[in-house]
Amino acid sequence: MSSTTETSTLPTPPGVSEAELEKALTEFAAAIGADKVATDAASLEDFQDPFQVPGTATNVPSAVVSPTSVEDVQAVVRIANEYKVPLWPIGRGKNNGYGGAAPQVRGSVMVSFREMTGVEINEELGYAMVEPGVSWYDLHDAIKAGGHDLVASIVDIGWGGVVSNTLEHGLTYMPYSIDQASHCGFEVVLPDGDLLRTGSGAMDNNPTWPLYKRGLGPTSTEMFMQSNYGIVTKMGYWLMPKPEIYMPLWLRLWDDSQLPAVVDALRELMLAGTIDMRPQLSNTLCIASMLSTRAEWYDGDGPMPEEVIERIAKELGVGRWMMRFALYGDEAVVDHNFAKLQARFLQIPGVDISGEKHGADVWETLPNPHERVQIGVPSQDLYKMAGWSGGEEGGHVDFSPVIPLTSHHAQAAQKLMSEMCAEAGLDFLGGMLPINARATTFINVIPFDTKNPEQVDKAYAVAKRMVAEAGRRGYGEYRAHLSFMDLAADQFGFNDHAQRRFNETIKDTLDPNGIIAPGKSGIWGSRLRQAGYPKA
Numbered sequence: 351m352s353s354t355t356e357t358s359t360l361p362t363p364p365g366v367s368e369a370e371l372e373k374a375l376t377e378f379a380a381a382i383g384a385d386k387v388a389t390d391a392a393s394l395e396d397f398q399d400p401f402q403v404p405g406t407a408t409n410v411p412s413a414v415v416s417p418t419s420v421e422d423v424q425a426v427v428r429i430a431n432e433y434k435v436p437l438w439p440i441g442r443g444k445n446n447g448y449g450g451a452a453p454q455v456r457g458s459v460m461v462s463f464r465e466m467t468g469v470e471i472n473e474e475l476g477y478a479m480v481e482p483g484v485s486w487y488d489l490h491d492a493i494k495a496g497g498h499d500l501v502a503s504i505v506d507i508g509w510g511g512v513v514s515n516t517l518e519h520g521l522t523y524m525p526y527s528i529d530q531a532s533h534c535g536f537e538v539v540l541p542d543g544d545l546l547r548t549g550s551g552a553m554d555n556n557p558t559w560p561l562y563k564r565g566l567g568p569t570s571t572e573m574f575m576q577s578n579y580g581i582v583t584k585m586g587y588w589l590m591p592k593p594e595i596y597m598p599l600w601l602r603l604w605d606d607s608q609l610p611a612v613v614d615a616l617r618e619l620m621l622a623g624t625i626d627m628r629p630q631l632s633n634t635l636c637i638a639s640m641l642s643t644r645a646e647w648y649d650g651d652g653p654m655p656e657e658v659i660e661r662i663a664k665e666l667g668v669g670r671w672m673m674r675f676a677l678y679g680d681e682a683v684v685d686h687n688f689a690k691l692q693a694r695f696l697q698i699p700g701v702d703i704s705g706e707k708h709g710a711d712v713w714e715t716l717p718n719p720h721e722r723v724q725i726g727v728p729s730q731d732l733y734k735m736a737g738w739s740g741g742e743e744g745g746h747v748d749f750s751p752v753i754p755l756t757s758h759h760a761q762a763a764q765k766l767m768s769e770m771c772a773e774a775g776l777d778f779l780g781g782m783l784p785i786n787a788r789a790t791t792f793i794n795v796i797p798f799d800t801k802n803p804e805q806v807d808k809a810y811a812v813a814k815r816m817v818a819e820a821g822r823r824g825y826g827e828y829r830a831h832l833s834f835m836d837l838a839a840d841q842f843g844f845n846d847h848a849q850r851r852f853n854e855t856i857k858d859t860l861d862p863n864g865i866i867a868p869g870k871s872g873i874w875g876s877r878l879r880q881a882g883y884p885k886a
Contacts, residue, residue, distance in 0.1 A: 360389055360412040363436050363457035364881055371412060374433040374459075378415050381425040386465075389413045396443060397460045399452045399832065401736070401745025403803045409452040409832060411438065414460040420537070420545065420583045426461060427581065428543040430865045434877070437461050438867055439581045441482045441514025444507070446736065447748035447795065448518075449832030454869035455878075461581065463511075471589070473498045477534065477560045478587045482513040486728040493589070493726075500589040501726035503527045508728025513585045517575050518829050521783050521791070523724050525678065526588050527628045529786045535559040536571050537584035541861035546570075546580065560586025576829065577853075578867035579860050590726075592710050593678040597688065598721035599705035601695060602669035609671055609764065610757030611698045613782075616673075617755045619694060620787035624687050627724070629675035632781040634659050636795060637668040639738035639779055644797075652775045676724045681707065738779070740799030745806075746779075747833070749794045749813045751825035755784055763792040766819060771796065774812035776805075791828050817841065830871065836884040839872025854879070 362371050379387045388394070393414055398407040417423045430437050436453070439461040443451030453460065463483035469492040470479040478489060486508040493500055503524035505515055515522075516533045526532040536548045546552075548571040551559035563571065574580055603612055612631075619625045635654065638647070648658045663670050677684045677691075684707060695701050708716065708725075716722050719731035737744040749767075753759040764780060771778040771794075779795040794816065798809040814834050817827065821841030830838035842849050853873045857864070864875020874883050 361410055361457040362412065363434075363455060363459075364878060364883070366433060366435055366457070370433045371435065371457075374429055374435045375413055377429045377432075378413075378426055378459075381429060382415065382417060382422040386416045386418065386422070387413060388416075394460075397440070397451045397453070397462075399450045400446055401450070401747065401798075401800060403800055403806050404743075406803075407452070409449070409454065409456060411453050411460045412457045414462050416462045416465045418465045420539065423461070423539045423581055423583055424543045424545065426459075427539055427541065427865070430459065431542065431863050434863050434865065435459055436865050436868050437581075439463070439482075441511030441517075442485055442509060444510040445514070445518065447746050447831070448829060452832055454832055454835065454867070455883075458868075463513075466583070471496055471498055471500070472560075473500060475561060476500060476589045476591060478502070478589055479560055480512050480585055480587055482511065482582060482585075484512045485509055486512060488512075489587070490726060490728050498589075499592050501592055502587070502589050503532055504723060504726050504728050506723055506732045507730060509730065512587055513582055516585065516587070517582060519576060520829070521628060521785070523628045523630070523676075524590055524726065525626045526590055528626070532588045533571075533585055534561060534563050534588060535586040536574055536582050538574055538580040538582050540580045541863070541866050548574070560588075573856070576871045578870035578873055579856060581866065590678075593680075595677075595679065595681045595684045595707050595709065596713060596725045597677040597684050597705050597707045598716075598718075598724055599673075599675050599677065599688075599691070599703060601673040601675070601701060601703050602667075603671040603673075603698075603701055604663070604669050605700040606670045608698055608700050610761050612671070612673070612695070612701065613755060613760040614757045615694050615698065616784070617787060619691065620755075620784065624690050625675060625677075627676055627678070628784060629673050630781065630783055631671055631673045633671050633779065634663045634668060635738075635777050636735075636779040636781050636793075637672050638662050638666060639735040639795070639797070640732050641666060641668075641734070643741060644738050644777065645741070653772045654777050674720050674724070676721075677705075735779075735795065739777070739797040739805070740801060743800045744797065745800050746795045746797045747809050747813045747831055749796065749816045749820075749831070750791045750828050751816075751820045752785065752789055752828045753792050753825050755788055755790045760790075760792070762823070763820075763825065766823070767792065767794050767816060770812055770816055770819065774808050776809060776812065785828070792825070835869060836872045 397411050436455050436458040438453035438458040440451045466481040466483040468481040486504045503522035535551050538546045549565045550556040713725045719729050753763050768778040781793040782790045784790040796809045798805045817837050827838040858876045864877045
């Protein structure tokens with residue numbers, strides 16, 4: 351066991367003594383190998399929120415275990431049950447903007463899957479079977495190394511995890527991304543250490559486990575997404591055959607007042623199937639944060655003035671809103687659909703569209719990382735956003751409610767979020783990522799300089815106010831930051847919080863000791879509820 355710190359100096363989980371924690375760590379080491387258990391400061395440094403005032407971390411773990419097999423995970427879960435030590439599983443730990451790799455409960459033992467990176471690809475049926483430590487780079491490299499005529503729908507920043515992003519309802523961009531359709535079949539270690547396979551995987555040797563999302567009876571797969579009912583150790587992920595033509599497209603909008611008209615046109619085109627992927631709409635500052643820093647344009651306090659935003663829109667050529675989207679398929683189909691896009695969008699004053707068709711021979715070397723992402727080529731190039739305020743020591747907290755994909759709701763959400771940011775003295779970095787043709791997330795990236803505690807406090811405070819204000823309007827979070835998971839869950843209050851009561855019933859049945867990710871998505875087991883969690 352790697353340790354340069356005495357166990358007694360480590361934070362202990364609630365209801366667990368120092369001696370019990372020490373015994374659990376010793377048994378973890380005996381069961382899976384001392385080299386897979388660490389308590390030293392260097393090893394634990396990665397497992398906290400990267401976007402907070404340096405030195406202020408409170409959501410910190412006591413140890414990290416790094417399993418290399420399903421059997422390791424089962425052993426860890428069984429020992430954790432014996433000593434009632436909470437576990438916080440993470441895939442890659444790169445969920446920045448939502449709390450990073452930090453645990454919800456101080457003193458939890460991290461279960462890091464960075465050593466479980468197996469990938470198996472079936473080209474004939476177009477899927478991959480991946481372990482929870484597989485990054486988007488790993489999946490891309492496996493497809494490429496095998497010479498497979500396939501592409502994977504990926505996220506903007508390649509270092510994240512395929513499984514963990516999926517479990518968080520994370521968004522990717524290619525056609526299988528609509529309604530998070532790519533996943534099919536989970537293998538899950540349950541809270542008592544038992545092993546479950548969902549859907550058709552419940553049958554021995556069933557070849558349709560990664561092909562057919564259901565089985566006989568209730569389908570339990572979705573229960574393990576954004577929940578704490580078990581630990582996913584394997585997942586099927588559908589891959590797309592390489593299209594003949596990929597055409598990345600850009601729509602620019604030069605007048606804020608025309609955004610509602612663009613939203614209505616987008617919904618119509620998605621409902622018709624003309625756009626069969628996930629577009630990304632971003633306002634001027636959101637796009638600018640991927641290309642530059644705030645200090646390059648303005649160094650004053652408070653929200654950036656309107657005249658500066660207008661100058662950025664013109665000098666960077668990004669407009670007041672910009673939409674990134676794409677067409678895929680045979681060239682004749684792409685040409686036909688592009689003509690339909692032009693005919694509909696160009697009816698709107700102040701809108702322009704541009705794009706260029708590409709064959710597979712150039713996808714990997716397209717100069718614009720946005721255009722590479724939409725065809726499954728990962729990079730770190732779009733991580734620059736985190737440095738909008740504060741540069742290398744910048745950060746952001748994200749709030750992303752789901753709204754209907756209509757002009758009315760887009761206008762209402764934009765007004766609410768932009769005004770709240772302005773009142774807090776912060777820039778408004780907003781965007782929309784449609785989940786399907788009928789609903790969209792409304793992304794709020796609230797930036798701050800981690801060297802400025804007052805600014806950090808303002809950002810978190812306004813994010814929490816947004817959660818409550820959006821909730822009053824019927825807009826709920828699609829994924830929640832650690833700092834306001836309970837508040838976000840509290841907005842789902844129908845019938846005296848019937849959903850929370852249902853979730854707690856399942857939690858208490860499957861995990862009576864409440865050891866798997868306590869507090870995840872506002873779901874707490876009875877043991878910690880009785881101990882006063884969630885804390886006010």
